[in-house]
Amino acid sequence: MPALLEVDRVSKSFGGVAANVEISFDVRQGEILGLIGPNGAGKTSLFNSISGAVVPDSGEIRFDGQRISGLPPEECALRGIARTFQVVRSFDSMTVLDNVMVGAFARHGRARAAMKLALETLAFTGLASRADTPAVSLSPAEKRRLEVARALATEPRLLLLDEMLTGLTPTEAQAGVALIRAVRDRGITVMMVEHVMEVLLPLIDRAVVLNLGRVLTTGAPGDVVRDPEVIRAYLGDRYAAA
Protein backbone atom coordinates (compact mmCIF):
# COMPACT_ATOMS: atom_id res chain seq x y z
CA MET A 1 0.00 0.00 0.00
CA PRO A 2 1.30 3.50 -0.78
CA ALA A 3 2.19 5.86 2.07
CA LEU A 4 -0.49 8.43 2.83
CA LEU A 5 1.75 10.40 5.19
CA GLU A 6 5.52 10.61 5.07
CA VAL A 7 7.40 12.06 8.02
CA ASP A 8 10.90 12.75 6.75
CA ARG A 9 13.67 13.71 9.22
CA VAL A 10 11.43 16.09 11.17
CA SER A 11 13.03 18.02 14.03
CA LYS A 12 11.45 20.55 16.38
CA SER A 13 12.93 22.24 19.45
CA PHE A 14 11.31 24.53 21.99
CA GLY A 15 14.03 26.66 23.51
CA GLY A 16 16.58 24.13 24.67
CA VAL A 17 14.16 21.19 24.56
CA ALA A 18 14.48 18.91 21.53
CA ALA A 19 10.89 17.64 21.28
CA ASN A 20 11.40 15.83 17.94
CA VAL A 21 14.78 14.82 16.50
CA GLU A 22 15.13 13.60 12.91
CA ILE A 23 11.87 11.66 13.01
CA SER A 24 11.12 9.52 9.95
CA PHE A 25 8.35 7.03 9.29
CA ASP A 26 5.40 6.47 6.96
CA VAL A 27 1.70 6.04 7.61
CA ARG A 28 0.10 3.72 5.08
CA GLN A 29 -3.27 4.30 3.51
CA GLY A 30 -5.97 2.48 5.49
CA GLU A 31 -3.95 1.42 8.51
CA ILE A 32 -4.26 2.14 12.21
CA LEU A 33 -0.84 3.23 13.39
CA GLY A 34 -0.03 3.48 17.10
CA LEU A 35 2.41 6.14 18.31
CA ILE A 36 3.73 5.17 21.72
CA GLY A 37 6.42 6.25 24.14
CA PRO A 38 6.93 7.71 27.62
CA ASN A 39 5.71 11.10 28.81
CA GLY A 40 7.61 13.86 27.05
CA ALA A 41 8.76 11.57 24.22
CA GLY A 42 7.46 14.03 21.62
CA LYS A 43 4.19 12.41 20.52
CA THR A 44 1.94 15.45 20.82
CA SER A 45 4.65 17.68 19.33
CA LEU A 46 4.69 15.46 16.28
CA PHE A 47 0.90 15.68 15.97
CA ASN A 48 1.27 19.46 16.18
CA SER A 49 3.67 19.45 13.24
CA ILE A 50 1.51 17.09 11.16
CA SER A 51 -1.66 19.11 11.75
CA GLY A 52 -0.01 22.47 11.07
CA ALA A 53 -0.15 23.80 14.64
CA VAL A 54 3.63 24.19 14.65
CA VAL A 55 6.24 24.39 11.91
CA PRO A 56 9.12 21.91 12.13
CA ASP A 57 12.61 23.43 12.36
CA SER A 58 13.82 21.04 9.68
CA GLY A 59 12.69 18.03 7.71
CA GLU A 60 9.55 17.63 5.68
CA ILE A 61 6.08 16.14 6.07
CA ARG A 62 4.29 14.97 2.94
CA PHE A 63 0.63 14.06 2.67
CA ASP A 64 -0.46 12.24 -0.44
CA GLY A 65 2.94 13.02 -1.93
CA GLN A 66 2.71 16.78 -1.35
CA ARG A 67 4.64 18.82 1.19
CA ILE A 68 2.38 20.04 4.00
CA SER A 69 4.89 21.01 6.70
CA GLY A 70 4.70 24.77 7.17
CA LEU A 71 1.10 25.03 5.98
CA PRO A 72 -1.39 26.56 8.44
CA PRO A 73 -3.82 24.25 10.31
CA GLU A 74 -6.83 25.25 8.14
CA GLU A 75 -4.96 24.22 5.02
CA CYS A 76 -3.88 20.90 6.57
CA ALA A 77 -7.54 20.32 7.46
CA LEU A 78 -8.63 21.06 3.90
CA ARG A 79 -6.05 18.62 2.58
CA GLY A 80 -7.64 15.96 4.79
CA ILE A 81 -5.88 15.86 8.15
CA ALA A 82 -7.96 16.07 11.35
CA ARG A 83 -6.94 15.69 14.96
CA THR A 84 -8.26 15.45 18.47
CA PHE A 85 -6.55 17.07 21.43
CA GLN A 86 -5.06 15.36 24.47
CA VAL A 87 -6.82 17.98 26.62
CA VAL A 88 -10.33 18.13 25.17
CA ARG A 89 -11.16 21.41 23.49
CA SER A 90 -14.92 21.53 23.14
CA PHE A 91 -16.73 24.85 23.19
CA ASP A 92 -18.42 24.36 26.54
CA SER A 93 -21.30 26.80 26.23
CA MET A 94 -22.24 25.59 22.75
CA THR A 95 -24.41 22.57 22.10
CA VAL A 96 -22.94 19.28 20.97
CA LEU A 97 -24.42 19.83 17.51
CA ASP A 98 -22.91 23.32 17.20
CA ASN A 99 -19.51 21.98 18.27
CA VAL A 100 -19.60 19.44 15.48
CA MET A 101 -20.85 22.04 13.00
CA VAL A 102 -17.63 23.98 13.66
CA GLY A 103 -15.85 21.02 12.08
CA ALA A 104 -18.38 20.67 9.27
CA PHE A 105 -18.01 24.33 8.28
CA ALA A 106 -14.41 23.58 7.32
CA ARG A 107 -15.75 22.10 4.10
CA HIS A 108 -19.38 23.24 3.85
CA GLY A 109 -20.08 26.96 3.76
CA ARG A 110 -23.84 26.55 3.93
CA ALA A 111 -25.39 26.01 7.35
CA ARG A 112 -27.87 23.46 6.02
CA ALA A 113 -25.16 21.24 4.53
CA ALA A 114 -22.99 21.65 7.62
CA MET A 115 -25.88 20.67 9.88
CA LYS A 116 -26.71 17.61 7.80
CA LEU A 117 -23.13 16.42 7.99
CA ALA A 118 -22.91 17.23 11.72
CA LEU A 119 -26.07 15.23 12.45
CA GLU A 120 -24.78 12.26 10.45
CA THR A 121 -21.49 12.46 12.32
CA LEU A 122 -23.27 12.57 15.68
CA ALA A 123 -25.22 9.46 14.74
CA PHE A 124 -22.01 7.71 13.68
CA THR A 125 -20.24 8.59 16.93
CA GLY A 126 -23.17 7.63 19.16
CA LEU A 127 -23.94 11.17 20.28
CA ALA A 128 -27.19 11.77 18.39
CA SER A 129 -29.29 11.88 21.56
CA ARG A 130 -26.97 14.56 22.99
CA ALA A 131 -27.18 16.95 20.02
CA ASP A 132 -28.94 19.74 21.91
CA THR A 133 -26.99 19.32 25.16
CA PRO A 134 -24.40 21.97 26.08
CA ALA A 135 -20.97 20.37 25.65
CA VAL A 136 -20.12 21.24 29.26
CA SER A 137 -22.76 18.74 30.49
CA LEU A 138 -21.21 15.72 28.76
CA SER A 139 -19.47 12.93 30.64
CA PRO A 140 -15.68 12.62 30.12
CA ALA A 141 -16.22 9.72 27.70
CA GLU A 142 -18.80 11.71 25.74
CA LYS A 143 -16.42 14.67 25.56
CA ARG A 144 -13.82 12.41 23.98
CA ARG A 145 -16.40 11.29 21.45
CA LEU A 146 -17.29 14.89 20.73
CA GLU A 147 -13.64 15.59 19.92
CA VAL A 148 -13.71 12.72 17.47
CA ALA A 149 -17.03 13.88 16.00
CA ARG A 150 -15.78 17.41 15.43
CA ALA A 151 -12.66 16.05 13.75
CA LEU A 152 -14.65 13.61 11.58
CA ALA A 153 -16.99 16.40 10.48
CA THR A 154 -14.07 17.95 8.58
CA GLU A 155 -14.23 14.80 6.40
CA PRO A 156 -10.60 13.78 6.87
CA ARG A 157 -8.57 11.12 5.13
CA LEU A 158 -6.20 10.92 8.13
CA LEU A 159 -7.39 11.16 11.73
CA LEU A 160 -4.89 11.84 14.52
CA LEU A 161 -6.13 10.74 17.96
CA ASP A 162 -4.18 12.01 20.97
CA GLU A 163 -4.98 9.84 24.00
CA MET A 164 -8.63 9.51 23.10
CA LEU A 165 -9.03 6.43 25.31
CA THR A 166 -7.07 7.70 28.32
CA GLY A 167 -9.01 8.01 31.55
CA LEU A 168 -11.98 5.98 30.34
CA THR A 169 -13.43 2.95 32.12
CA PRO A 170 -12.66 -0.42 30.46
CA THR A 171 -16.20 -0.52 29.02
CA GLU A 172 -15.93 3.01 27.66
CA ALA A 173 -12.50 2.24 26.22
CA GLN A 174 -13.87 -0.81 24.40
CA ALA A 175 -16.64 1.34 22.95
CA GLY A 176 -13.93 3.79 21.85
CA VAL A 177 -12.04 0.95 20.19
CA ALA A 178 -15.19 -0.03 18.29
CA LEU A 179 -15.59 3.56 17.13
CA ILE A 180 -11.98 3.71 15.90
CA ARG A 181 -12.49 0.46 13.98
CA ALA A 182 -15.65 1.89 12.43
CA VAL A 183 -13.71 5.01 11.40
CA ARG A 184 -11.11 2.87 9.69
CA ASP A 185 -13.82 0.81 8.00
CA ARG A 186 -14.99 4.07 6.43
CA GLY A 187 -11.61 4.27 4.72
CA ILE A 188 -10.09 6.82 7.08
CA THR A 189 -6.48 6.20 8.06
CA VAL A 190 -5.86 6.49 11.81
CA MET A 191 -2.77 7.46 13.75
CA MET A 192 -3.22 7.29 17.50
CA VAL A 193 -1.28 8.07 20.65
CA GLU A 194 -2.21 5.85 23.57
CA HIS A 195 -0.60 4.67 26.79
CA VAL A 196 -3.00 1.83 27.58
CA MET A 197 -1.18 -1.02 25.85
CA GLU A 198 -3.79 -3.68 26.55
CA VAL A 199 -6.31 -1.65 24.60
CA LEU A 200 -3.95 -0.36 21.91
CA LEU A 201 -2.04 -3.46 20.84
CA PRO A 202 -5.01 -5.51 19.53
CA LEU A 203 -6.25 -2.46 17.62
CA ILE A 204 -3.22 -1.23 15.70
CA ASP A 205 -1.58 -2.59 12.55
CA ARG A 206 1.85 -1.12 13.32
CA ALA A 207 3.55 0.82 16.09
CA VAL A 208 6.09 3.63 16.06
CA VAL A 209 7.89 4.02 19.39
CA LEU A 210 9.33 7.40 20.35
CA ASN A 211 11.78 8.04 23.17
CA LEU A 212 13.51 11.32 23.99
CA GLY A 213 12.21 12.85 20.76
CA ARG A 214 13.58 10.11 18.51
CA VAL A 215 12.16 7.00 16.85
CA LEU A 216 13.27 4.06 18.94
CA THR A 217 11.73 1.44 16.69
CA THR A 218 8.91 0.75 14.24
CA GLY A 219 7.15 -2.54 13.61
CA ALA A 220 4.33 -4.95 14.30
CA PRO A 221 2.80 -4.34 17.74
CA GLY A 222 3.70 -7.80 19.00
CA ASP A 223 7.34 -7.30 17.99
CA VAL A 224 7.88 -3.80 19.38
CA VAL A 225 6.60 -4.73 22.85
CA ARG A 226 9.16 -7.54 22.99
CA ASP A 227 11.99 -5.21 21.94
CA PRO A 228 14.36 -4.96 24.95
CA GLU A 229 15.00 -1.27 24.23
CA VAL A 230 11.28 -0.51 24.24
CA ILE A 231 10.81 -2.41 27.48
CA ARG A 232 13.70 -0.52 29.07
CA ALA A 233 12.61 2.91 27.85
CA TYR A 234 8.88 2.66 28.23
CA LEU A 235 7.10 -0.52 29.13
CA GLY A 236 9.22 -1.61 32.05
CA ASP A 237 8.59 -4.78 33.95
CA ARG A 238 4.82 -4.44 33.92
CA TYR A 239 4.57 -5.48 30.28
CA ALA A 240 7.68 -7.66 30.06
CA ALA A 241 5.98 -10.14 32.37
CA ALA A 242 2.73 -10.26 30.38
Ligand SMILES: Nc1ncnc2c1ncn2[C@@H]1O[C@H](COP(=O)(O)OP(=O)(O)OP(=O)(O)O)[C@@H](O)[C@H]1O
Ligand atom coordinates in the same frame (compact mmCIF):
# COMPACT_ATOMS: atom_id res chain seq x y z
N1 LIG B 1 4.95 24.53 22.98
C1 LIG B 1 5.95 24.04 23.72
N2 LIG B 1 6.78 24.85 24.38
C2 LIG B 1 7.80 24.36 25.12
N3 LIG B 1 8.09 23.05 25.24
C3 LIG B 1 7.28 22.19 24.61
C4 LIG B 1 6.18 22.63 23.81
N4 LIG B 1 5.56 21.53 23.29
C5 LIG B 1 6.24 20.47 23.75
N5 LIG B 1 7.28 20.85 24.53
C6 LIG B 1 8.27 19.97 25.18
O1 LIG B 1 8.62 18.98 24.25
C7 LIG B 1 8.77 17.71 24.88
C8 LIG B 1 7.84 16.71 24.24
O2 LIG B 1 6.51 17.02 24.64
P1 LIG B 1 5.24 16.30 24.03
O3 LIG B 1 4.06 17.00 24.60
O4 LIG B 1 5.35 16.25 22.57
O5 LIG B 1 5.37 14.85 24.66
P2 LIG B 1 4.35 13.63 24.66
O6 LIG B 1 5.09 12.46 24.13
O7 LIG B 1 3.09 14.02 24.00
O8 LIG B 1 4.13 13.40 26.23
P3 LIG B 1 2.80 12.93 27.06
O9 LIG B 1 2.75 11.43 26.95
O10 LIG B 1 3.10 13.37 28.46
O11 LIG B 1 1.62 13.62 26.46
C9 LIG B 1 8.49 17.94 26.35
O12 LIG B 1 9.73 18.12 27.01
C10 LIG B 1 7.68 19.21 26.36
O13 LIG B 1 7.83 19.92 27.56
Ligand SMILES: [Mg+2]
Ligand atom coordinates in the same frame (compact mmCIF):
# COMPACT_ATOMS: atom_id res chain seq x y z
MG1 LIG C 1 1.15 14.17 24.60
